[in-house]
Amino acid sequence: MGRLSPSFRSAIFSNELIRKPPAVSPESPKPPSPKPSHFPNKKSSKTFRKTKDAGTPQTSTSSAATIFNSPDLSSAKKLITSFAATNASAAQLDTRYHNSLLQSYSAISDVRDTTSLLHHMIKTFPSFSPNRSTYHILLSQACKQQDANVSSVYHALNLMVQNGIQPNQATVDVVVRSICSAGRLDEAVELVKELSLKKSPPDQFTYNFLIKNLCKSRSLSTVYGFVDEMRNFDIKPDLVTYTILIDNVCNSKNLREATRLIGVLNDCGFKPDCYVYNTIMKGYCSLSKGSEAIGVYNKMKEEGVEPDLVTYNTLIFGLSKSGRVSEAKKFLQIMATMGHFPDAVTYTSLMNGMCREKDALGALALLEEMEVRGCLPNSCTYNTLLHGLCKLRLLEKGIQLYGVMKEADMKLETASYATFVRALCREGRVAEAYGVFDYAVESKSLTDVAAYSTLESTLKWLKKAREQGLAV
Amino acid sequence: MLPQRMKKAFTDNPRKVANLIDLVNLPSTLRTFVGQSQISRLGCFMHVWSYIKTNNLQDPNNKNVVNCDEKLKSILLGKPQVELVELPALIKLHFPKEPK
Numbered sequence: 027m028g029r030l031s032p033s034f035r036s037a038i039f040s041n042e043l044i045r046k047p048p049a050v051s052p053e054s055p056k057p058p059s060p061k062p063s064h065f066p067n068k069k070s071s072k073t074f075r076k077t078k079d080a081g082t083p084q085t086s087t088s089s090a091a092t093i094f095n096s097p098d099l100s101s102a103k104k105l106i107t108s109f110a111a112t113n114a115s116a117a118q119l120d121t122r123y124h125n126s127l128l129q130s131y132s133a134i135s136d137v138r139d140t141t142s143l144l145h146h147m148i149k150t151f152p153s154f155s156p157n158r159s160t161y162h163i164l165l166s167q168a169c170k171q172q173d174a175n176v177s178s179v180y181h182a183l184n185l186m187v188q189n190g191i192q193p194n195q196a197t198v199d200v201v202v203r204s205i206c207s208a209g210r211l212d213e214a215v216e217l218v219k220e221l222s223l224k225k226s227p228p229d230q231f232t233y234n235f236l237i238k239n240l241c242k243s244r245s246l247s248t249v250y251g252f253v254d255e256m257r258n259f260d261i262k263p264d265l266v267t268y269t270i271l272i273d274n275v276c277n278s279k280n281l282r283e284a285t286r287l288i289g290v291l292n293d294c295g296f297k298p299d300c301y302v303y304n305t306i307m308k309g310y311c312s313l314s315k316g317s318e319a320i321g322v323y324n325k326m327k328e329e330g331v332e333p334d335l336v337t338y339n340t341l342i343f344g345l346s347k348s349g350r351v352s353e354a355k356k357f358l359q360i361m362a363t364m365g366h367f368p369d370a371v372t373y374t375s376l377m378n379g380m381c382r383e384k385d386a387l388g389a390l391a392l393l394e395e396m397e398v399r400g401c402l403p404n405s406c407t408y409n410t411l412l413h414g415l416c417k418l419r420l421l422e423k424g425i426q427l428y429g430v431m432k433e434a435d436m437k438l439e440t441a442s443y444a445t446f447v448r449a450l451c452r453e454g455r456v457a458e459a460y461g462v463f464d465y466a467v468e469s470k471s472l473t474d475v476a477a478y479s480t481l482e483s484t485l486k487w488l489k490k491a492r493e494q495g496l497a498v
Numbered sequence: 499m500l501p502q503r504m505k506k507a508f509t510d511n512p513r514k515v516a517n518l519i520d521l522v523n524l525p526s527t528l529r530t531f532v533g534q535s536q537i538s539r540l541g542c543f544m545h546v547w548s549y550i551k552t553n554n555l556q557d558p559n560n561k562n563v564v565n566c567d568e569k570l571k572s573i574l575l576g577k578p579q580v581e582l583v584e585l586p587a588l589i590k591l592h593f594p595k596e597p598k
Contacts, residue, residue: 456582457561460547475518478540482586489583 097135103146110150124154125163132167137178140167141185161186162200169204176213179205193221195229202232206239215240215252222259234266241274246283249274265296269305276309284309298329304336311344316353319344335366342372346379354379367401374407381414389414390423405436413442416449424449428462437471438462444480451488459484517593528592531573539593543586546570556582 094102106127124147132140141164147154161182168178179201183193198221205214214236218228228236233256240249249271253263263271268291275283284306291298303326310318319341326333338361345354354376358368373396377389389411393403408431415424424446431438438446443466450459459481466477521536529535532545550556550564557563557579564570564580574580574588 451583454562457556460582474540474544475515478543478586479514479518485583485586489587492583 094131094134097139099135099139099142102131102135102139102143106143106147107150121154121157121160124151125157125159128160129163132163137164137168137171137182140164141182156189158186158191158194158196161189161191162197165197166200166204169201170208176217179217193224193226195226195232198226198228199232199235202228202236206235211239211243219255222256222261227256227259227261230261230264230266233261234264234270237263237267238270241270246275246280262294265291265299265302268296269302272302272309273305276305276312279309279313281309281313298331300326300331300334300337303331304334304340307337307340307344311340311347314344314348316345316348316350320353333364335361335369338364338366339369339371339375343375343378346375346382349379349382351376351379351383351385368396368399370396370401370404370407373401373403374410377407377414378410381410381417384418386411386414386418386420386423405431406439408436409439409442412438413445416442416445419449421449421453425458432465435469437469438466440472440476440480443472443477444484447480448484448487451484456485456488522593525592527572531569539590542592543589546573546585546589 094105096102109127128140128144128147131143135143144156144160144164148156164182164185165179168182171178183197186193186197198218201217201221202214205211205217218232218236221227237249237253240252253267256262268287272284272287275281275287288298288302288306291302303322307319307322310316310322323333323337323341326337338357342354342357342361345351345357358372358376361368361372373392377392380386380389380392393407393411396403396407408427412424412427412431415421415427428446443462447459447462450456450462463477463481466472467474471477472480518540519538521538523536524532524534528537528542532542537545549570553567555564555567555570557565562582564582564585566574566578566580570580571577573592575591580588
């Protein structure tokens with residue numbers, strides 16, 4: 027019960043910078059996958075805000091969605107020639123049209139073929155003059171190429187410069203995001219440094235994106251090293267950067283570093299905003315430090331920062347987790363008076379806390395209350411309750427709840443599944459436990475291995491208990 | 499009782515997982531029942547359990563007990579009745595630990 031439930035993770039923001047190429051073939055390079063944000067707040071909307079920059083590929087893919095069905099270059103060239111012939115009269119075709127043609131071909135081919143096709147297009151369409159977006163298509167493809175090295179990226183960049191288009195911040199952004207989405211973080215860092223030397227430094231959004239990715243997989247010293255290096259190019263961490271860093275150290279439970287970072291942040295003249303406070307609060311909550319979390323809340327009040335829904339949810343989660351349910355309930359009232367409606371996350375945290383305090387029936391009552399108030403419980407809510415009920419030996423209620431979950435096709439979580447199976451076996455209802463196992467496998471809640479191993483070990487335990495005369 | 503921790507320990511242990519999902523050459527009795535020459539322990543359990551379900555072999559009065567038919571008897575030590583509790587253990591008998 028101790029871990030952060032999935033419903034705490036905020037919605038997934040898709041990275042729209044590079045438009046999804048039409049799904050022409052299965053081997054098409056993947057568009058940057060949506061990054062699930064692990065912030066409890068909406069920070070990522072800030073980080074990814076730069077989606078409609080001037081230079082991003084604007085493609086109207088509808089017209090070219092299914093034009094190319096083979097990566098073969100010569101047939102693609104023929105197709106282009108025939109297009110040029112049929113559209114000869116309507117010569118005033120938009121560059122966007124050409125770009126979308128190129129984009130759809132790039133989705134199924136490799137970068138060398140795309141480059142050749144681009145040259146071919148320039149020859150066959152007299153009205154077509156490649157713009158920034160055109161080269162960005164090439165660049166993003168070059169960055170995503172699995173086997174290729176950085177040279178193909180440089181090649182695309184050179185082509186761009188030769189045609190009189192200097193890389194700008196959007197270019198850097200396209201390159202960085204594409205390389206990162208291909209999982210080649212170190213190359214992204216190298217490229218950014220090199221581009222910065224060539225007078226096209228990343229903007230704050232690209233910089234923060236890179237920092238965030240570095241935080242995920244590299245050591246803290248690497249991240250700090252990068253931050254220091256970028257100071258040479260006059261790119262300094264901003265409030266968002268600090269929030270990312272604080273979140274990172276909080277996730278690794280390094281609160282001393284977090285406190286230091288807050289000091290640095292103040293020294294740099296930044297005033298912590300709601301997101302920073304939420305992140306710190308989450309750090310304390312994940313360590314079950316309820317008093318410190320309340321301390322953060324009070325500090326927010328002092329500094330005149332308005333707490334938002336996430337603040338209250340984090341606080342209620344933390345207090346419930348550290349066994350201070352009555353205080354958590356008080357905050358439920360406070361948030362209502364502040365005009366924030368408790369959502370499924372709020373109620374689920376509270377139920378979690380109540381179940382810990384052996385008040386599963388109270389938690390069940392809360393389920394009714396939330397439904398009356400028009401807040402829909404999610405699968406996490408039900409799993410929390412099922413877990414709590416089974417742990418407190420209220421098996422009948424648990425079975426009822428399981429019925430509801432089954433009807434709604436909800437997935438079981440590992441912990442609630444295991445507790446439920448054990449509770450059933452403890453009562454000697456082995457056949458029903460087999461039924462739950464079947465449901466877990468059918469609904470793909472767990473892997474077959476996980477579901478079976480739980481069942482097997484529970485049955486082994488039951489057999490032993492029976493031999494010792496401890497169970498029915 | 500810490501099911502979560504227990505669970506984690508299990509799926510984290512590659513050898514135990516391999517023990518469950520690795521294909522094993524079957525002895526002849528099991529081969530005729532399963533209809534394949536190779537199966538994993540997990541697959542075998544699933545096969546037996548679905549066989550029980552499709553043939554309605556669970557005792558109508560006590561669902562926890564399986565009344566074996568001839569085919570099932572042949573692989574479950576010839577017992578006329580088997581409790582569901584012991585099913586995984588009985589199947590495990592066909593999958594002896596390989597000597598290192």
